[in-house]
Every structure is written in structure tokens, then in C-alpha cells.
Amino acid sequence: xxxxxxxxxxxxxxxxxxxxxxxxxxxxxxxxxxxxxxxxxxxxxxxxxxxxxxxxxxxxxxxxxxxxxxxxxxxxxxxxxxxxxxxxxxxxxxxxxxxxxxxxxxxxxxxxxxxxxxxxxxxxxxxxxxxxxxxxxxxxxxxxxxxxxxxxxxxxxxxxxxxxxxxxxxxxxxxxxxxxxxxx
Amino acid sequence: xxxxxxxxxxxxxxxxxxxxxxxxxxxxxxxxxxxxxxxxxxxxxxxxxxxxxxxxxxxxxxxxxxxxxxxxxxxxxxxxxxxxxxxxxxxxxxxxxxxxxxxxxxxxxxxxxxxxxxxxxxxxxxxxxxxxxxxxxxxxxxxxxxxxxxxxxxxxxxxxxxxxxxxxxxxxxxxxxxxxxxxxxxxxxxxxxxxxxxxxxxxxxxxxxxxxxxxxxxxxxxxxxxxxxxxxxxxxxxxxxxxxxxxxxxxxxxxxxxx
Numbered sequence: 001x002x003x004x005x006x007x008x009x010x011x012x013x014x015x016x017x018x019x020x021x022x023x024x025x026x027x028x029x030x031x032x033x034x035x036x037x038x039x040x041x042x043x044x045x046x047x048x049x050x051x052x053x054x055x056x057x058x059x060x061x062x063x064x065x066x067x068x069x070x071x072x073x074x075x076x077x078x079x080x081x082x083x084x085x086x087x088x089x090x091x092x093x094x095x096x097x098x099x100x101x102x103x104x105x106x107x108x109x110x111x112x113x114x115x116x117x118x119x120x121x122x123x124x125x126x127x128x129x130x131x132x133x134x135x136x137x138x139x140x141x142x143x144x145x146x147x148x149x150x151x152x153x154x155x156x157x158x159x160x161x162x163x164x165x166x167x168x169x170x171x172x173x174x175x176x177x178x179x180x181x182x183x184x
Numbered sequence: 185x186x187x188x189x190x191x192x193x194x195x196x197x198x199x200x201x202x203x204x205x206x207x208x209x210x211x212x213x214x215x216x217x218x219x220x221x222x223x224x225x226x227x228x229x230x231x232x233x234x235x236x237x238x239x240x241x242x243x244x245x246x247x248x249x250x251x252x253x254x255x256x257x258x259x260x261x262x263x264x265x266x267x268x269x270x271x272x273x274x275x276x277x278x279x280x281x282x283x284x285x286x287x288x289x290x291x292x293x294x295x296x297x298x299x300x301x302x303x304x305x306x307x308x309x310x311x312x313x314x315x316x317x318x319x320x321x322x323x324x325x326x327x328x329x330x331x332x333x334x335x336x337x338x339x340x341x342x343x344x345x346x347x348x349x350x351x352x353x354x355x356x357x358x359x360x361x362x363x364x365x366x367x368x369x370x371x372x373x374x375x376x377x378x379x380x381x382x383x384x385x386x387x388x389x390x391x392x393x394x395x396x397x398x399x400x401x402x403x404x405x406x407x408x409x410x411x412x413x414x415x416x417x418x419x420x421x422x423x424x425x426x427x428x429x430x431x432x433x434x435x436x437x438x439x440x441x442x443x
Contacts, residue, residue, distance in 0.1 A: 160215035
């Protein structure tokens, strides 16, 4: 039996058949986690953001019309979830000066995690040094399997513009990668 | 740009000797689809490596949290749409007992009440009516259409609506943004069509309606109360060119009946 398409599943979810949501969760929890982890390098935070993305999909299920692609819609929501998180974090950082110790601790954990998880993988290190917008477009290209028109839907630009963004990001990645190679 | 020129440009880029101006051209050709990213050897290799990069898996904790949230959401939906009905064998003896108690209460009350108590009861029911009236008028001011619908439906619980209430219903019928509220107000006014003042206001209301649904409902009401004075107002509605054909037919039929 042919598996139900993402859009067909999401249309069922829209009709309150929430059981179908678990199938979408199984399909996309890993790519979404990879996307968030690639952007934030924090395991717990990335899991939180995956959870929030699916909760937001549930909350706004009535807004899915099935005309566009589910995956593009989902990554669009995922980007918003990530941006909202960082915006809140920035506000909190300026308001809450008392938790500076906690924040320093958090950065230490982050760098430890990087060392452990990435195992000095040069490409990952180069990716981490890319500006966020460029890293994001490369991650979207990876997790949306190079479907540039889909990525265009997520980023709100044309397919051609996405290709140029990927080209520029790869160019910069190449430069960073070569610098890392030299220093090792 | 000719195909050979593009090939030369790509070759230059792959040799690492393209200058910034040529890179700008390449960008334009990528955007227009004349150069594919896979033609740029080094970048394409890097891209392939990214695609092959291992993806970490989230912990099982994420699954637990997600399924708990999903179960919660499902519960909310069930709560909103259905409730479990107790079995008939459970309900029947209790309902019989309650009915017997209420009937005996009425019986005893009827034989025991004095004239003074009778007037107390009527005072009390007047107070309840006033309270409902007050509630209805304040609910009509609410922003939510559901609240305003609730307000209109409250009038059906009133033994007799005051002029204040019928006036408020006319305001709802003529000015409310929501068509459903207007229709409900018209429905609530039907018991009062015996009053000539209400009938006059209903005729005046015809020209205040923009929704075909309300226009048809008013026309039907006019027919049912044989209000011939409404013919002119209904004819005026027909002059509106943007009115859907079906509505025009329906209103013309009403006029024909009234004439």
C-alpha cells in the first residue's frame, strides 16, 4: 500500500484526526532536529524547538490548505519557532542581568558539546563559523533535499534567488574550510 | 550569453581563476538557470559532503513529550465534541424520583399559597425578568457575535419584552455587523408583530438590510403577517442591480402574494 503523502496526512490532521500527526512526527522529527541542532548546537534546546514546531502545527492546523507543500510549510513554522526563541532570549538577556552565571555556564556546555559531538569534524566546524543566514540556507538545502522551489517558499523568494544564496553560502564555506585545513 | 562563453566561465571558475566580476556573472547565470550548481566542481563536492553529513537523532524524551502533548490535545477535542451518556438503567429511577418530587412540590405549593405569597411570586418573577432584560442589554454591547447572539436569545425567555428590549432588538436588526445576529433579532421580534409600532419598524428595517438572507427573511415575515404596507419598501430593494437573481425572484414572489 502506498504511504499517504505528507499533505494527505496533514489534511486528516486538519479534520481533527490527530492520530495522523504521529506519522508526520515520525517522518520529520529527525530532519527538524538536525535543522535546529545545526543552527543552535544544543541538544535539549533543539528537542524543545522540535516539540514547539509540532505543537504550533497542531495549533494552526486549520490554516493548512494543502495547496503548498507540507514540508515547506513545516520548515516555515520551524524558522519562526527558532526566531521567536532567539528574540525572547535576547529580551531576557537584557532584562535579566542576574542570571549571568547561568549564561556563562551555558556557553561552556555549548563548547564542550561541540567538541564531543562534532569530533573535530572540519566540515561541521566550518559550517558553525558561517553567518547564521548562510548556515540556515545550507541546512534547509540538506533537509529539504535540495528542492530549491520548496526552500523558496520557506524563505519567501524565488527558486533562482535560493540557488544564488546556496552558491554564496558554499563559496564562503569553501574559504573557511580552506582556512581550517591550513591551521590544522 | 552563448553556450561556449558560459562553458568558458564555468571552466575558469573551476580552475579558481575567475575574478569578482566573473563571479557576479556566474551568480546571474545561476539565478536564470543557465548554470547549474553541480557544474561548479569544488562547490558541488562540498555540497555533497553536507548532504552526507551524519544527522544526530533526538532522544526518546522528545517522543515521550510529543505523544503526551498529542494525547492531551486529543482529549481536549473529545471534551469539546462529546460526553459520555450515563446508561438508561442508571438514569431512569433517578428521573422518576425527581419528577415525583417536583410534581408533589407544585401540588403542595398550590394548596398552601396565600394571596400575599401569590403577589410575592409575581414580584419575584418581575425581578427575574428585569434582571434578564439588564443582562440582555449589556450582552448586546459585547464585541463578540456569540455574546450578542446569546443576548438576543435571552428575549425568548422573557414573558413579555419591554419597549426598551424591542428597541434594542431593532438596533441589532438594523445595525449589527453580523448577519446571524440580525437574523436572530428578527426571529426574536416575531412574537411582537401584533403591535403596529413593531410592524412599522419592521417595514422601515427592510431598506437597512444588505444581506440577502435578512432581506428574504423580512419579505417572508411580511407575507406571513399580510403587511401590504411593506410592498413599496420591498420594491425599492429590487432596484438594487447587484442583488443576486435568486433573491430578486424570491422578493418578487413575496410582493406578488402581498398585492
